[in-house]
Amino acid sequence: MSESAAVAEIEELTVEVGGRRIVDGVSLRVLPGRVTALVGASGSGKTTTGRALLGEFPSGARVTGFVRVDEALVGYVPQHPAAVLNPARRVGALLYDIARGRVRELPRRARRAAVREHVLNALAMAQLPDGSRLLRRFPHQLSGGQQQRVVLAQALLLGARVVVADEPTTGQDALTKRRVVDELAAVAARGIGVVLLSHDLETVRALAHEVLVMRDGRVVESGPTERVWLAPSHPWTRELLAEQPPLRGDTPATSNSYTVLRVRDLRARHRDVEVLHTPELVLRSGECLAVLGRSGSGKTTLARCMAGLHRGYEGEVLLDGVTLPPSLRDRTRAQLATVQYVFQDARASFDERRPVLDQVARTAVRLRGVPPREARGEAAEVLNSLGLADELAARSPARLSGGELQRAALARALLARPRVLVCDEITSGLDTVTRRGILDLLAGLLRDRDDLSLVLITHDLDTARLASRIAVLDAGEVVEQGSAEDILTAPTHPFTVSLTEKRLVEKRRDQIQPSSHA
């Protein structure tokens, strides 16, 4: 194809902030109707590159190179679509304003109807068919998926020739991912150039025509997706694409394992709505139990009931045969120490003003009555063993990466010497390499600590592989449970089948690949 065919181009872009090059000599061409993916771990410079297409750079950045965009119409779908939706205005407000800019040439009288038609069209294109009802709602009244589609509709309404999508599938379950892939494929099919910034390799493979692999601000490898996948030339690409090694925590010897935690006839409510019904769920000592389900399936509520964070339930949670009080406040220190919880959003679970080490050490002081000085020593030791050096531990949370903070959060829980560790989606916001590191760590913990059992709350099948047993949750009901091997290889319940049917790649590929090659 000729040079002029590109709808947007970046050439030799270098972005320097405070003497550090976060993007270093990146070149990129966005072709109409094609999906170009920038792949890399967090901090590899892919978001900065994507934002450059919007003409936006970090404050105080020194920029060299050049960015050319046709008619300056670039749409942006950020990782958290809720952030770009105005909480105080109805969803329609910005859409109408964008549409007004497109009907200036019409006579004044005809504008109103034209604006509305434009907006509804754009919503329909973004796969929101009943747009007129949606327009009157506030952003918080939409689901995450609807929010994402509304933001996509803004870009389509603008008449964008390029859409930059930042991590559109991160933290989503398999079915939602599939839907997002369909949406973006439909956008590309309209002749719009899509730039996909992602560390979700499955999505990239399903969607992208071209891949640029980034590391430390540089493109280390680029080419057609299939070529990069089948024959990666750079060692970093190979590491990124490496199949997940089987991580299975050894199934505990049945002879000396006993029941640590038992959930009996649990019915949990939010307000007056029952969101979870679990007749029986057992956690044995030394095992890893994965609770697998889509978002909204009630899996986090189950975890929160176990940990005493959600007290609106009937039924029992028993620890060593003793009923645990529903609320944290009524549990003894020993009970609190025994069941520890690690949150999905590690950053939100730390006080941003105090050094990580102090916060980690506090657990031992609070729950085990260890003197502060000893607790700090112990905290440093555990942090070291989880791969956080003293220098990192002394920093404030803001200066640690997501993966490092998640390790610190694990260390904080371990300092209580728990026997049950509940991990709620602790890898879902992390890139492939970091996620693998955390999962390795969990497998190591299971191996080294005989008395530790894990409850792994996840929507991700690869993460669930770590477990020896899996319980599948759908709409608040346990639809299937059994050994991990059985569930993953021979699921019986239709919902589990649909989850494990992860032929996302093959499903999409035949639909979008055959378009003309550059």
Added chain:
Amino acid sequence: MSGLGSWAARRLLLGGAQTVAVVVLVFALTEALPGDAAVALAGDQPDPARIAAIREALDLDRPAYERLADWATGLLHADFGNSLTSGRPVSSYISDAFGPTLLLAGLTVALLVPVGVGLGVLAARYEGRFVDRLVSSVTLGVYAVPEFAFGVLLVTVFALRLDWLPPTAVGYGTDLLGHPAALVLPVLVLLSRPVCSLSRLVRAGMIDALASPYVAQARRYGIPGARVRYAHALPNAMAPAAQQLARTVDWLLCGVIVVEALFVIPGLGTVLMNAVAERDVPVVQGLAVIFGVITVVLNLGADLVAHRFAPRAEVAA
């Protein structure tokens, strides 16, 4: 929406209870003051026999709870009772004085909202630059000056030295609208501090809103600057400002005693001050009811407005 309706109903009931509590408290406090209406009426002839006679004539010798109960029964028929000192119905006191107070409050609010919000938006738009520093330091400075001092200063300069405006409203009665010049200085004094607090709140909210991703998105998609500021950023800055505005209106309606006294305006504040001095309990109680109702309604209104501008927040009674 029914949740919001029942919440408003609960709030109104609670407000009614609060008003009753205020009335009882005010009654108790006026009783606790040394002296009563009889002493005040006796004036410079404090002969004990005469005071006792007046007391009997005014029913003041009956136990306090009976008088309160009588008055409360009257209230149920919208009868506020009669003044002890003049015998005129309390409702005529209130209706006469409400006009000037309402006029002052209305003018003040009509100027306060555009000026306060406008200054706040302006300062936020040029955050950290000269305009912002000017607006911020002037508003902080003016806010630090108490009303009476500011009022005296304005009267001295504009009425006594320059002789541009009348110093007080003496002689105009309740027909203030016929003499707009007499209103300029009181309204300026009433505006001074509310404008500062409102503009500072709006500025703080606007700075957050202008730095937000949703405003960045609106700019990115080519929405004109003024529209971004007023239609997309400002609504997010309005929730705290609405609460502040309700408190200000409440203050304006429920006795700006100092300003009314300074400019001799026959409003509710003046009536309240005189009634307390004369121990005219029915008038004080009537005012307490009016002030209580105004406060409850305004705060409910402010919460509803704030809920509209911050729809994510849960409503809490």
